[in-house]
Structures are given as C-alpha cells and as structure tokens.
Amino acid sequence: xxxxxxxxxxxxxxxxxxxxxxxxxxxxxxxxxxxxxxxxxxxxxxxxxxxxxxxxxxxxxxxxxxxxxxxxxxxxxxxxxxxxxxxxxxxxxxxxxxxxxxxxxxxxxxxxxxxxxxxxxxxxxxxxxxxxxxxxxxxxxxxxxxxxxxxxxxxxxxxxxxxxxxxxxxxxxxxxxxxxxxxxxxxxxxxxxxxxxxxxxxxxxxxxxxxxxxxxxxxxxxxxxxxxxxxxxxxxxxxxxxxxxxxxxxxxxxxxxxxxxxxxxxxxxxxxxxxxxxxxxxxxxxxxxxxxxxxxxxxxxxxxxxxxxxxxxxxxxxxxxxxxxxxxxxxxxxxxxxxxxxxxxxxxxxxxxxxxxxxxxxxxxxxxxxxxxxxxxxxxxxxxxxxxxxxxxxxxxxxxxxxxxxxxxxxxxxxxxxxxxxxxxxxxxxxxxxxxxxxxxxxxxxxxxxxxxxxxxxxxxxxxxxxxxxxxxxxxxxxxxxxxxxxxxxxxxxxxxxxxxxxxxx
Amino acid sequence: xxxxxxxxxxxxxxxxxxxxxxxxxxxxxxxxxxxxxxxxxxxxxxxxxxxxxxxxxxxxxxxxxxxxxxxxxxxxxxxxxxxxxxxxxxxxxxxxxxxxxxxxxxxxxxxxxxxxxxxxxxxxxxxxxxxxxxxxxxxxxxxxxxxxxxxxxxxxxxxxxxxxxxxxxxxxxxxxxxxxxxxxxxxxxxxxxxxxxxxxxxxxxxxxxxxxxxxxxxxxxxxxxxxxxxxxxxxxxxxxxxxxxxxxxx
Ligand SMILES: Nc1ncnc2c1ncn2[C@@H]1O[C@H](COP(=O)(O)OP(=O)(O)OP(=O)(O)O)[C@@H](O)[C@H]1O
Ligand SMILES: [Mg+2]
Numbered sequence: 007x008x009x010x011x012x013x014x015x016x017x018x019x020x021x022x023x024x025x026x027x028x029x030x031x032x033x034x035x036x037x038x039x040x041x042x043x044x045x046x047x048x049x050x051x052x053x054x055x056x057x058x059x060x061x062x063x064x065x066x067x068x069x070x071x072x073x074x075x076x077x078x079x080x081x082x083x084x085x086x087x088x089x090x091x092x093x094x095x096x097x098x099x100x101x102x103x104x105x106x107x108x109x110x111x112x113x114x115x116x117x118x119x120x121x122x123x124x125x126x127x128x129x130x131x132x133x134x135x136x137x138x139x140x141x142x143x144x145x146x147x148x149x150x151x152x153x154x155x156x157x158x159x160x161x162x163x164x165x166x167x168x169x170x171x172x173x174x175x176x177x178x179x180x181x182x183x184x185x186x187x188x189x190x191x192x193x194x195x196x197x198x199x200x201x202x203x204x205x206x207x208x209x210x211x212x213x214x215x216x217x218x219x220x221x222x223x224x225x226x227x228x229x230x231x232x233x234x235x236x237x238x239x240x241x242x243x244x245x246x247x248x249x250x251x252x253x254x255x256x257x258x259x260x261x262x263x264x265x266x267x268x269x270x271x272x273x274x275x276x277x278x279x280x281x282x283x284x285x286x287x288x289x290x291x292x293x294x295x296x297x298x299x300x301x302x303x304x305x306x307x308x309x310x311x312x313x314x315x316x317x318x319x320x321x322x323x324x325x326x327x328x329x330x331x332x333x334x335x336x337x338x339x340x341x342x343x344x345x346x347x348x349x350x351x352x353x354x355x356x357x358x359x360x361x362x363x364x365x366x367x368x369x370x371x372x373x374x375x376x377x378x379x380x381x382x383x384x385x386x387x388x389x390x391x392x393x394x395x396x397x398x399x400x401x402x403x404x405x406x407x408x409x410x411x412x413x414x415x416x417x418x419x420x421x422x423x424x425x426x427x428x429x430x431x432x433x434x435x436x437x438x439x440x441x442x443x444x445x446x447x448x449x450x451x452x453x454x455x456x457x458x459x460x461x462x463x464x465x466x467x468x469x470x471x472x473x474x475x476x477x478x479x480x481x482x483x484x485x486x487x488x489x490x491x492x493x494x495x496x497x498x499x500x501x502x503x504x505x506x507x508x509x510x511x512x
Numbered sequence: 513x514x515x516x517x518x519x520x521x522x523x524x525x526x527x528x529x530x531x532x533x534x535x536x537x538x539x540x541x542x543x544x545x546x547x548x549x550x551x552x553x554x555x556x557x558x559x560x561x562x563x564x565x566x567x568x569x570x571x572x573x574x575x576x577x578x579x580x581x582x583x584x585x586x587x588x589x590x591x592x593x594x595x596x597x598x599x600x601x602x603x604x605x606x607x608x609x610x611x612x613x614x615x616x617x618x619x620x621x622x623x624x625x626x627x628x629x630x631x632x633x634x635x636x637x638x639x640x641x642x643x644x645x646x647x648x649x650x651x652x653x654x655x656x657x658x659x660x661x662x663x664x665x666x667x668x669x670x671x672x673x674x675x676x677x678x679x680x681x682x683x684x685x686x687x688x689x690x691x692x693x694x695x696x697x698x699x700x701x702x703x704x705x706x707x708x709x710x711x712x713x714x715x716x717x718x719x720x721x722x723x724x725x726x727x728x729x730x731x732x733x734x735x736x737x738x739x740x741x742x743x744x745x746x747x748x749x750x751x752x753x754x755x756x757x758x759x760x761x762x
Contacts, residue, residue: 410597413560414611414659415586424610428601503601505643 039067039247039254042079042088042375042456046195047277047284047469048133048215048270052092054288056241056258058300060090062292063253070456071284072465073375075168076101078455084121087374089244089251090258093125094133096237100174122245126259128238131215131267135169135234137227138212140202144225151230152183155209159186164207166195174235175211182233196278196469215267217275239265264295278470310463311482318459318486321449325381326442329388333441334434336389337396338422350393358390362448366455380452387448388441395437399430432502439494446487450479460486513538513699514559514667519568521554528554530723531568536667541693541700543710546720547746552703555720556671559701560589573666587611590660594672597656598644604651605640608658629658632695634688650681657689667699674709686712707731707750719743 039060043053053069060067070088073079080102082088098118099108108114118125137152144150147158155161169175170192179185187209193201198210199218212219212226214237219226241258248255273291276282292298305313336354340347360368365386369379403426411425427434453461460479467475499507514536521529529551536542536559544552557563558570561582570577572585598607605626612622630637635654644652653673660668673689674682690713693700704710710717711731719726719734727739738744 406593406595406597407599409562410591410593410599412562413586413589413591413593415583416611416614417583420614424614425599425601429599431601505599505601505603505645508643509600509645 037066037068038251039065039090040088041067041069042073042082042091043069043071044076044079044091045072045074045454045465045469046213048213048274049092050284050466050469051270051273051277051288052129052239052241054284055261055292056090056092058285058288058292058298059257059260060251060254062298062300063257065251065254065257067254070376072453072462072469073456074454076172078370078375081370082375082456083123083242083244085374086244087376089247090241090254092129092239093242094237094239095125095128096134096174096235097172098125098242100235101172104173118242119245124243124245124248126241126243127262128240129261129265130239130263131265131270132236132238133213133215133270134229134237135175136212136214136229137209138202138219138224139209139227141223141225143208144227149225149227151228152179152233153230155185155187155227156183159188161187161189161208162206163187163190163209164193164198164201165190165211166198167192168195169211179233182231194468196471200471215270215274217271217278220271221275221279239270260296265291269295281470281472311478314458314460314462314479315482315486317457318446318449318461318483321377321380321384321452321457321459322442322445325384325449326388326438326445328381328385329392329441330438333389333392333437334396337393337434337437338400340393340397341400347397351397354389354393357386362387362451363454366451370455375456377452377457379455380449380457384445384449384452388445391440391444392434392437395433395435395440396430399433399437400426402433403429428503429506432498432506435494435498435501439491442490442494443487446483446490450483513573514701515571516555516558516565517569517571519558519565519570521551521558521563521566527723529558529565532723532725533568534718534725534728536699536701537716538699539697540715541702541713542716542718543714544701544703544718544720545705545707545710545746546726548705550720551723552720553671554723556591556669556701556703559669560586560591562586587615587663588666590663590665590668592653592656592660592668592670592673594675595649595652598652598659600644603641603643604635604647604655607644607655608640608662610659612662625662626658629661632661632692633657648681649677650685653677653685654688657692661692661696665698667701668693670700670702672703672705675705689713707747719746721746 041053041056041060043049050071053071057067057069073082073088076093076097079088079091079093083091095114098114103114103117106113106117108117115125137155139149147154149155149158165176170190176190191207195211195213198207199222201207202210202224203222212224218224241261243255243258269291273287276287277284289300292300336350340350362383365383366380369383373379373382407425407429408421411421416424449457449459450461450464452459453465460483462479463475464479467473467477467479516532516534518531518533519529520527520531534555544555546552554563558565559572561570561577561579564579572588575581575585577585599610602610608629609622609626612625626640627637629635630640633654635651635658639647639651644655647655657670657673660670674685677685686709693713700713702713714731716728717731717734718728721742727734727743734743735747
C-alpha cells in the first residue's frame with residue numbers, strides 16, 4: 007500500500023526551506039553607504055569612482071549600478087534607499103525641481119537642504135545635452151545649428167526615452183526652436199548611435215562627454231538659442247551621511263573640480279569603445295588624479311557567476327515559494343466556489359497581462375528599488391499558472407470519484423487532503439513548473455530596478471553593445487530554467503502518485 | 513432500519529422523485545428497479561445523505577439524516593457505485609482501507625480485516641498492491657465492494673454494481689455477491705436495470721417509474737398480480753436468450 011498524499015506537503019516545505027536558505031545566504035553584512043548610478047556609462051563610472059573613494063576611506067559601501075533613469079534615482083535618494091548618486095545641475099534645476107524656478111547655486115543648495123540632501127560642488131565637467139548628426143548629412147543639408155533643423159521637417163529624430171519626456175528635453179526644445187519634425191522615436195541612448203550609423207534615424211540627442219562623438223566624428227549642432235542650461239556633474243548625497251559616514255563624505259568631496267571635460271570623455275571612451283571595465287577605469291583615474299592606490303577588486307568569472315546565481319535564485323525562490331503558498335489555496339477556493347472562483351481566476355489573469363517591465367516599475371513607488379519590489383512583481387506573475395493548475399486539477403476529478411470520497415464519510419478537509427489534492431497533483435505541479443520557468447526568465451528584468459541577478463550583465467551588455475556580456479547573463483538564465491524544468495520532471499516522479507502516472511501512460 | 517418518509521426531489525425543472533415513502537427492511541435485500549432516469553440513484557443518494565430531499569425526511573436507525581450528521585452516518589453505510597468510483601491514486605488495498613486508516617484503526621486490525629474481505633469477495637490477495645488501472649472490471653467491482661464493507665457497515669447500498677461487466681463475469685459476480693450477502697446477513701439495497709438480476713437477489717423488489725414507486729413486492733407478486741400494466745410491460749421487455757430462435761425464420 008502507498009501513502010503518497012503527505013509527500014506534496016513535504017515537497018512544498020522543502021522548497022520553502024531552500025528558498026529561505028538561499029535568501030539567508032544572499033544576505034551580506036549591511037553596507038554603510040549605498041551608491042546608485044543611472045543607466046548609462048558615465049553615471050556608472052562616476053558611481054564606481056565614488057565606490058572606490060568611499061571604500062578607501064574604510065567605509066563599507068556598495069554600488070547599485072544602472073538602477074534606471076533620473077526619477078528612480080532621485081526617489082531612491084529621497085527615501086534613503088541609496089545615499090549617493092551622480093547628478094547634473096541642469097537636470098536638478100530644469101527637470102527634478104523645475105517647479106521651483108531655481109536660478110542661483112544658493113537657491114539650489116537650499117532646495118536640496120529642504121529635502122535632506124546635499125550636493126558636492128561641480129566635479130569639473132559640463133555634460134550638457136546636444137543634438138548630433140552624421141557629418142555627411144549635415145553638410146549636404148547645410149545644418150550647423152539647431153535652428154537649421156526647422157528647414158528640414160522630414161528628418162527622423164531618435165531620442166533617448168528620458169530626453170523625450172523631460173521638461174528640459176524634447177518638449178521644451180521643440181517649443182523653443184519651433185521644430186516641425188513629427189517622427190520622433192524613443193530609444194535607449196546607448197543604442198541611438200547604432201541607429202544613427204545604420205541610417206534608421208538622422209538626429210539624436212548627445213551628452214557632451216559621450217565618447218562616440220569624437221569616435222564617429224559626429225557633427226554637434228550649436229544650441230544657438232541657448233536652450234540647454236549647464237549640466238555640471240555633482241554628487242548628490244543625503245545630508246545625514248555627514249553624521250553617519252563622515253569619512254565617506256570627506257573622501258567624496260575630494261573630487262570637487264577634479265574631473266575635467268577631457269578626462270570624463272576619455273573615461274567614457276575607455277569603457278564604451280575599448281571595453282575596459284568601469285571599475286578599472288575608475289581606479290586608474292583615481293590613481294592618476296588623487297594618487298590613490300585602489301586596486302579594483304576584479305571579481306573572477308566564477309565568483310561573479312556564483313554571486314549572480316545566488317541573487318537570481320533568491321529572487322526566484324522567495325517569490326515562487328510565496329506564490330505557491332497563496333496560489334494553491336486560491337485554486338482550491340476557485341474550484342469550490344463558482345462565483346468567487348471566477349473572480350479569482352479573472353484577477354490573477356489580469357495581473358498576468360500587465361507587461362513585466364511595467365509591473366516592475368509600478369512596484370518602485372510602493373517598495374522602492376532592489377530585491378523586494380522585484381520579488382513582489384515576480385510573485386504576482388507566478389500566481390496564475392499555479393492557481394489555474396490547482397483549479398483545473400481539482401475541477402477535472404471525475405464525479406464518481408468525488409462522490410465515492412463523500413460517500414465514505416470523509417469530511418471536506420479530509421477529502422481534499424486524501425483524495426482531491428493527490429489527484430490534482432500533476433496539474434498543480436505542472437502549474438508550478440510553468441511559474442518557475444517564467445519566473446526565472448522574468449527575474450532577469452529585476453536588474454532594471456537594482457535587484458541584481460543574471461539580468462545585470464544583460465543590462466550592461468546592452469549598454470556597452472557587448473554580446474559576450476549579454477551571453478554571460480542569458481546563458482546561465484536559460485540553463486537555470488532548463489535545470490529547474492528537469493528538477494520538476496523528477497519531482498513529478500516522486501510526487502505524482504504511481505496510480506495516476508500508470509493511468510496516464512496506459 | 514432505514515425509512516424514507518414523504519420525500520421528494522427536483523433538480524431545477526426536472527422532477528427526479530415525486531413525493532414517496534419507502535421502508536427498507538433490516539437484514540433483507542431490497543432491489544430498486546426501473547427504467548433509466550426513473551430516480552433510482554437519486555433515491556440511493558437520499559438514503560446516505562449525498563442528496564438532500566426537497567421535502568420529507570430520511571430516518572436511519574430512527575435518527576433523521578441531516579447535513580450535519582450525514583458524514584458520520586455514511587460511515588455506517590457501505591456504498592458501491594457502478595465503475596469509476598475507485599481512487600486511481602491509491603492501490604486496491606489502500607482504496608479499501610482509506611477510511612479505516614483515516615479514523616485511526618490499528619494496523620493489525622486493518623490488515624486482518626483486509627485479508628478477511630479479500631477472501632470473502634474472492635479477490636486475489638496479491639492483487640491488493642495493484643492500482644485500479646491494473647485491474648479488470650470485475651476485480652474493480654470486488655475492490656469497490658470490499659471498500660464498502662471495510663468498516664462493517666450496518667447497511668450496504670449498491671448502485672448498479674454489475675452494470676458494466678460482460679455476462680460471464682457478471683453471472684460469476686452475482687453468485688459471489690449473493691454469497692456475501694447471505695454470509696453477512698446485512699441490510700442491502702441494490703439498484704439494477706435487469707429484472708433477472710433483481711429476481712436473483714431480492715427479498716423485496718421496488719419497481720419505479722418517473723420518480724414514483726409503481727409496485728413493491730416479490731418477483732412473484734410482480735408477475736402474478738401487477739399493480740399496473742407497466743409492470744408487465746417492464747418485465748416482458750427483457751429479451752430471453754431463446755426468443756430469437758423461438759420466432760422461427762422470418
Ligand atoms: N445532479 C443532477 N442535476 C440535474 N438533474 C439530475 C441530477 N441527478 C439526476 N438528475 C435527473 O433526475 C432524474 C433521475 O435521475 P437518477 O440518476 O436518479 O436516475 P436513475 O434511475 O438512477 O437512472 P439510471 O438507471 O440511468 O442510472 C433524471 O431525469 C436525471 O436526469
Ligand atoms: Mg443511476
């Protein structure tokens with residue numbers, strides 16, 4: 007005689023345990039200082055520089071790289087999820103605090119202080135916005151200044167997504183110059199150069215320190231109406247950091263006025279054009295400029311892989327375990343209560359239709375950045391397949407079998423445990439398997455909001471146009487999905503009662 | 513023993529049972545018979561509380577069967593349904609002993625009872641470890657019967673236990689089943705379509721039609737003094753094996 011039903015429960019417990027263990031393993035000693043950076047090379051380099059500097063001051067620091075755009079970084083700083091990030095004065099005045107009409111440095115300092123923030127003095131370079139074109143086309147059309155663009159309404163514009171939406175970006179630029187162009191596409195800044203070279207777009211937005219300007223010999227259009235303000239780079243940091251980690255702040259401020267336009271452009275070039283790691287570029291700069299001997303701790307391939315695996319598995323294990331714990335009861339309720347069941351299925355179904363990227367971003371205002379919002383988003387994504395599997399499995403139990411269980415005199419809870427759940431085990435398990443595989447894939451997007459994992463190299467690889475780096479994230483993610491799938495096939499042998507497997511085979 | 517007083521049941525617009533009363537006599541075999549859809553299964557369902565009557569009451573051992581007590585009462589009733597009722601995820605032995613294990617019978621008692629039942633129903637002991645899909649239709653019915661008998665119920669309800677079996681097996685199982693009934697001397701309610709089978713088992717035959725009882729009595733009563741022309745028609749509707757030969761060449 008076999009007694010298989012409790013196995014399901016045991017397996018679920020085991021999975022949960024594994025999840026919390028992985029979570030525990032991933033917990034490093036809490037850092038004292040968190041540095042953030044935006045999703046483009048210069049910001050990441052400045053983040054790395056800050057990281058080396060604070061660490062050289064013996065402060066435990068981490069760098070949450072490529073967290074996203076201005077809004078995400080600014081809000082994270084306000085909420086204290088990060089302590090430092092590189093920003094530009096123009097962005098502060100024209101975009102973040104645009105409602106305040108800030109004209110002087112003092113006014114800016116006060117506005118920041120009101121929010122518990124401080125800014126370093128300018129680091130020394132002005133990374134203003136500009137528009138650029140291929141020289142051949144610019145020459146042919148006789149375009150030198152932005153105002154010349156008015157005469158060529160057919161030109162195709164391709165701007166970074168942030169530029170399109172920003173108050174100091176496309177909307178006001180268009181008004182200021184009266185630009186007639188209708189075809190304006192939003193794309194990733196790092197991909198824009200490729201679009202320009204490929205001929206798909208004619209005009210892109212540039213950052214003045216972009217290495218590609220010189221590399222491709224682009225024509226930079228003169229801002230003849232002086233639309234763009236100065237974008238002096240500064241470090242923004244939380245005012246409380248001065249008390250919490252005075253060493254870190256002191257170290258950071260050593261950079262004031264030390265990074266010139268040429269130096270920054272050169273660093274960008276090293277990363278983007280020569281493929282040198284940001285951390286190395288940052289270390290070399292500090293050695294040259296401040297005589298600081300920071301050995302950039304280069305993480306080996308396997309150490310990297312292991313760290314990301316732990317990060318990725320943590321996201322998956324916690325979100326999936328929670329989804330299992332909630333979805334199975336929901337599926338049971340759905341199978342038992344017709345109307346409520348339809349509501350449950352509809353709600354989890356609707357959640358599934360939210361694009362994963364959007365769902366991740368929705369989580370930021372609620373939960374900030376990093377692991378928690380990613381876990382909640384993944385959790386929500388994992389519900390439908392399990393709820394549906396449980397519902398279908400229970401729903402499809404033949405009537406005579408349900409009647410028999412009832413006629414034996416088993417109470418509803420006992421019927422569920424001894425008959426119904428074991429009979430639905432295959433459908434439940436395949437729902438969990440589907441969830442797990444989707445979850446592993448979707449978790450790569452977690453890197454977009456600072457959750458790390460296999461998505462991190464993919465994100466960086468896209469930014470640097472580095473296929474190897476993309477593969478470094480994509481291949482392990484695919485392998486992990488395969489392994490997990492295989493584990494579930496095995497689990498099926500263990501968990502699905504033999505009698506059911508026999509009837510499926512025959 | 514078991515008494516149905518003025519019970520009626522409709523499923524939406526379908527009237528499955530007109531108001532009727534019926535008393536099941538202890539230690540006798542009562543056979544419910546009638547055309548398909550006349551309400552036999554519904555009547556069985558009322559007896560063990562799987563179906564609640566729209567009106568009237570069901571008394572088991574002088575206690576009204578209610579939603580609250582029906583689960584406990586069902587443990588004192590064995591129930592065997594036509595095919596399909598075995599749990600596919602449990603082997604034959606586990607199917608039979610599920611309830612006994614659930615209510616905490618000692619292991620030794622369970623083993624002893626299982627062997628006793630296997631012998632009683634002439635089920636091969638070595639097949640107890642097989643799963644339902646690995647059993648023949650006749651063996652499955654024997655397992656179902658063992659499961660119904662496991663807790664030594666006071667009453668055994670069988671809803672077309674032999675419906676889907678081929679004639680040879682069916683006849684063999686009829687003989688065995690009757691032997692079991694006689695050995696146990698229990699109250700039995702059995703549903704069938706087959707008047708021959710009814711005559712073979714019944715102390716009392718209850719002939720139904722469209723949710724009502726047409727006549728109650730022995731086979732002889734039904735043949736000799738039918739309460740309604742339908743009774744005779746129903747009995748004569750069954751084709752005897754040699755009818756075709758007797759008719760001669762067309
Ligand atoms: N759950 C139900 N929902 C709706 N109608 C039902 C339900 N159960 C039974 N009925 C209807 O009630 C009537 C009696 O059904 P019942 O199953 O009692 O017949 P039966 O005599 O057992 O028939 P058979 O010999 O074919 O098993 C039929 O018309 C049937 O369609
Ligand atoms: Mg029936």
